[in-house]
Amino acid sequence: xxxxxxxxxxxxxxxxxxxLLAAGREVVGYNRTxxxxxxxxxxxxxxxxxPRAVAEASDAVLSMVTDSTALRAIALGADGVIAGLRxxxxxxxxxxxxxxxxxxxxxxxxxxxAALIDAPVSGSAVTVEAGQLSFMVGxxxxxxxxxxxxxxxxxxxxxxxxELGLAVTMKIATNLGLAVQMLAFSEAVALAxxxxxxxxxxxxxxxxxxxxSPMVKYRGPFVLGMPAEALFNVDMIQKDLGLALEIGKAxxxxxxxxxxxxxxxxxxxxxxxxxxxxxxxxxxxxRMSGLRPSVKSRP
Numbered sequence: 001x002x003x004x005x006x007x008x009x010x011x012x013x014x015x016x017x018x019x020l021l022a023a024g025r026e027v028v029g030y031n032r033t034x035x036x037x038x039x040x041x042x043x044x045x046x047x048x049x050x051p052r053a054v055a056e057a058s059d060a061v062l063s064m065v066t067d068s069t070a071l072r073a074i075a076l077g078a079d080g081v082i083a084g085l086r087x088x089x090x091x092x093x094x095x096x097x098x099x100x101x102x103x104x105x106x107x108x109x110x111x112x113x114a115a116l117i118d119a120p121v122s123g124s125a126v127t128v129e130a131g132q133l134s135f136m137v138g139x140x141x142x143x144x145x146x147x148x149x150x151x152x153x154x155x156x157x158x159x160x161x162x163e164l165g166l167a168v169t170m171k172i173a174t175n176l177g178l179a180v181q182m183l184a185f186s187e188a189v190a191l192a193x194x195x196x197x198x199x200x201x202x203x204x205x206x207x208x209x210x211x212x213s214p215m216v217k218y219r220g221p222f223v224l225g226m227p228a229e230a231l232f233n234v235d236m237i238q239k240d241l242g243l244a245l246e247i248g249k250a251x252x253x254x255x256x257x258x259x260x261x262x263x264x265x266x267x268x269x270x271x272x273x274x275x276x277x278x279x280x281x282x283x284x285x286x287r288m289s290g291l292r293p294s295v296k297s298r299p
Contacts, residue, residue: 003028004150005058007051007074007081008095009037011229012121013064015128016094016154017045023153030054030074051075055084060147061091062119067239068097075105087113090143092151094119094135096172096240099165099247106139106164115143118164119151120171124231126218131155136174138167172247175240178215178232179261179278185216186282189223190289200224222279226295230277237278238265 006017009031020027021044028046030053031037041047048054051074055061061081065071071093075081081091082105091109093102093116102118109116117139127133133155137144141160151158161170185206192202206212207220219231241262248255264281271287273280276295283293 001026002059003046003057005029005054005061006045007054007061007063008065008070009040010064010066011125012094012128013062014040015125016062016064016133018043019128019131019154020150021045025150025153028054028057050079050084051081052079052084055081055089055091056086059086059089060150061085061089062094062147062150063091064094066095066236068101071095071097071101071105075108082108082112085109085112085114089114090146091116092119092137092147093117094121095168096120096175096243097168098243099169099172102138102168103165115140115146116164117143117147118167119144120168121155122171122174123155125229126231128154133157135159136161136167136170138162138170139164169247172240172243175237176244176255176258176261178219179237179241179265179281180257181213181216182219182279183261183264183281183285185211185220186223186279186285189282190285190291193291194289219277219279222277223282223294226276226280230275232278233276234265234268234274234278234280238262238269241265 003026004020006013006029009029017027017029017040028048030048030051037047065074106116117137119135119137121133121135123133134157135151137158137160161167188206189202193199203220207217241258244258245255264284267284268280286293
């Protein structure tokens with residue numbers, strides 16, 4: 001079996017590569033900042049010098065990068081993934097990016113005799129480590145079957161949603177709900193606290209109530225203290241909210257709660273809170289309400 005290629009070894013990509021290695025796969029990879037992949041190299045990953053080199057060495061390439069600009073950077077040009085794809089290879093692109101960019105790259109990949117599927121994930125770094133990540137997949141079902149085993153080595157759930165670009169659209173639709181839920185939860189905590197209920201008690205009650213979705217259960221406690229490393233920071237969630245608003249405008253779907261939540265994320269950035277997990281939207285509400293924020297602004 002040819003090595004599995006992984007391009008983008010950041011918070012999520014590195015953990016995916018680690019699971020592939022643990023499953024006995026030979027893994028080659030590329031990261032823009034090589035020193036950040038040192039632990040993976042020590043675990044057995046072979047670090048290559050370009051996305052093209054990863055594609056040339058693999059029949060299956062997985063990628064996870066920050067945004068559409070970063071995706072274009074690893075995909076295009078003489079050193080990009082597309083230039084190195086073998087005929088018959090499959091590229092599973094997992095980033096949350098514009099569906100239009102995904103389809104554009106899909107056409108270029110097809111010209112190489114390869115296939116692109118969009119395979120964004122639902123979950124966080126914690127979910128990957130627990131082996132509970134789920135995939136949404138768009139594109140040719142036959143291409144999915146070629147890489148299904150690799151995806152299952154990372155997470156147990158794969159749902160094919162339709163043609164190329166629809167999986168990342170589904171991911172964006174999912175993520176808008178995360179941010180809107182967190183804003184509503186923050187408002188509920190702030191209202192209860194301002195009325196005289198201890199913040200910790202308000203959080204406890206809400207997490208035992210009918211509004212406690214899986215996301216609220218693990219992110220809700222962040223209003224009592226932010227994690228040292230953001231699971232999903234303000235800049236990243238706002239990127240996804242922007243994509244949702246862009247798609248909604250194109251399709252004629254009003255997204256009023258998304259637009260409002262997006263403004264609160266802008267406020268968080270204005271308060272120098274962009275590096276925190278997006279649960280820090282609670283601090284925006286707290287400051288507006290005269291309540292004690294959970295964190296201090298970065299110096």
